[in-house]
Amino acid sequence: MWVPESNPSVRWVQLALLLVLTAFLGAMWGLERTTVPLIAKEEFGITSSAVALSFVAGFGVTKAFANLFAGGLMDRAGRRRVLILGWVVGIPVPLMIIWAPSWEWIVAANLLLGINQGLGWTATILMMMDHFGPGRRGLSTGLNEFVGYSGVAGLTLATGFIAATFAPRPQPFFIGIGLVVVGLFVSVAFVKETKHHVALEAVSGDAPSFRQSFADASRDRTLLSFSQAGLVTKINDATVWGLLPIFLAAQGVSLVQIGIVAAIYPQVWGVGQLAAGPMSDRLGRKPLIVMGMLLQAVGIWSLALSDVLWEWIAGATILGLGTAAVYPTLIAAVGDYAHPYRRASSIGAYRWYRDMGFVVGALIAGGVSDALGFRIAYAMVGGISVVSAGLVAALMVPSPQRYFSPAERGDGIPGRALTADEAPPT
Numbered sequence: 001m002w003v004p005e006s007n008p009s010v011r012w013v014q015l016a017l018l019l020v021l022t023a024f025l026g027a028m029w030g031l032e033r034t035t036v037p038l039i040a041k042e043e044f045g046i047t048s049s050a051v052a053l054s055f056v057a058g059f060g061v062t063k064a065f066a067n068l069f070a071g072g073l074m075d076r077a078g079r080r081r082v083l084i085l086g087w088v089v090g091i092p093v094p095l096m097i098i099w100a101p102s103w104e105w106i107v108a109a110n111l112l113l114g115i116n117q118g119l120g121w122t123a124t125i126l127m128m129m130d131h132f133g134p135g136r137r138g139l140s141t142g143l144n145e146f147v148g149y150s151g152v153a154g155l156t157l158a159t160g161f162i163a164a165t166f167a168p169r170p171q172p173f174f175i176g177i178g179l180v181v182v183g184l185f186v187s188v189a190f191v192k193e194t195k196h197h198v199a200l201e202a203v204s205g206d207a208p209s210f211r212q213s214f215a216d217a218s219r220d221r222t223l224l225s226f227s228q229a230g231l232v233t234k235i236n237d238a239t240v241w242g243l244l245p246i247f248l249a250a251q252g253v254s255l256v257q258i259g260i261v262a263a264i265y266p267q268v269w270g271v272g273q274l275a276a277g278p279m280s281d282r283l284g285r286k287p288l289i290v291m292g293m294l295l296q297a298v299g300i301w302s303l304a305l306s307d308v309l310w311e312w313i314a315g316a317t318i319l320g321l322g323t324a325a326v327y328p329t330l331i332a333a334v335g336d337y338a339h340p341y342r343r344a345s346s347i348g349a350y351r352w353y354r355d356m357g358f359v360v361g362a363l364i365a366g367g368v369s370d371a372l373g374f375r376i377a378y379a380m381v382g383g384i385s386v387v388s389a390g391l392v393a394a395l396m397v398p399s400p401q402r403y404f405s406p407a408e409r410g411d412g413i414p415g416r417a418l419t420a421d422e423a424p425p426t
Helices: 008-033 035-042 054-077 079-090 092-099 103-132 137-165 171-189 195-200 210-219 221-250 255-283 285-305 309-337 340-372 374-395
Strands: none
Touching: 008 035, 008 079, 008 092, 008 103, 008 137, 008 171, 008 255, 035 103, 035 137, 035 221, 054 079, 054 103, 054 221, 054 340, 079 103, 079 171, 092 103, 092 171, 103 137, 103 340, 137 171, 137 255, 137 309, 221 255, 221 285, 221 309, 221 340, 221 374, 255 285, 255 309, 285 309, 285 374, 309 340, 340 374
16 A cells, blocks of 8 residues: 555645645635636726736746746655645735736736636645545546635635625735745644655656756647647636626626635536546546546537526536536546656646646637637537547557556566556556
8 A cells, every 4th residue: 555654644744734725725716716807897998808818828828838837846855845836825815906007907916816826736746646646646637626626616706705895905805924934834733745756756866957857748639639629628727717707797797606606616627626636536537538638528518508507507517517627637647647756847837738728728719719709619618628538549559657666567577567557557
């Protein structure tokens, strides 16, 4: 049995702390999912979808590069330092939104939020992988993402009620001040480093370079299939985050109802990951990824075709289920494929490609929505998800697991790579 921490009780305390911090990170993001699109329209008079989505694009760019930076830094300097740095960068975010005199301040705050999410959330994912070890990587990522997106959903719903009672700002963002202060304190005072655990997995220290890990994400056919699926998933998320509150408000939907619809998607996404992660450990990664991309398409198309509240709720639920199927599974699949000493770099590179989907989604959804309308934008994005599912089906192949110790590979023969037939299911 894999027990990297000599004292199991300490291990479980550390896991609990990491889960709390992940929930806080998700909540920081959830603060904005209902409020910021409404602030753009109501306080700054922004009616262009493309301009309104600029905050999503800014968030995506900085989060993507923070993921990439975090991965390489964690392999060299450790996970805990990156986690602390993420919380430090997040300190100004709620304050800037509270005091923002112009839309540019909101965009700037989102740049910092992207760094906060990229550094902090990537660190908690890797630290939990280190604690769980081989054989339970899907469970680890599923649990992490479940807790994080439950935090997103909880604050998305809460801010809808707070905005309806008071205003889209400043009241909702007082919560953010508390989240960042407590998150930083817990990270500094109680969280322990986990980087040393990877030495228990690797049979060799001959790891690829950071540059090679990044290049492989687009050059290796299997890693490419992961990267494009992650990117398309974020295109879908950017479309929902940036456009759905504006569209529903234009249909006369109340702020409370907008908050409910906006929260259902990440909540289903979060809860579904609790099942999808361990399911991918047993059934393999590939079936869940293909199915999840197709479900995302159905959910997006349902939102495009809907006209009443229960239909929007149904569409958000289907989209959440599809996203839940792919989200932890893709991260676990990259972790399967990577050398243990470069796992953080490989996951950081994957998350760079994935989160650039925020930028692509903002450009596609904003431009098409302005030119042809909300429904056409959603129909187009759904079609992209179908194409993505086909690419995963065509490109993804089993990993030879050549970098791992016998315990990690499970074959018991030192120095031998598994054949394609012996490799774990994909």
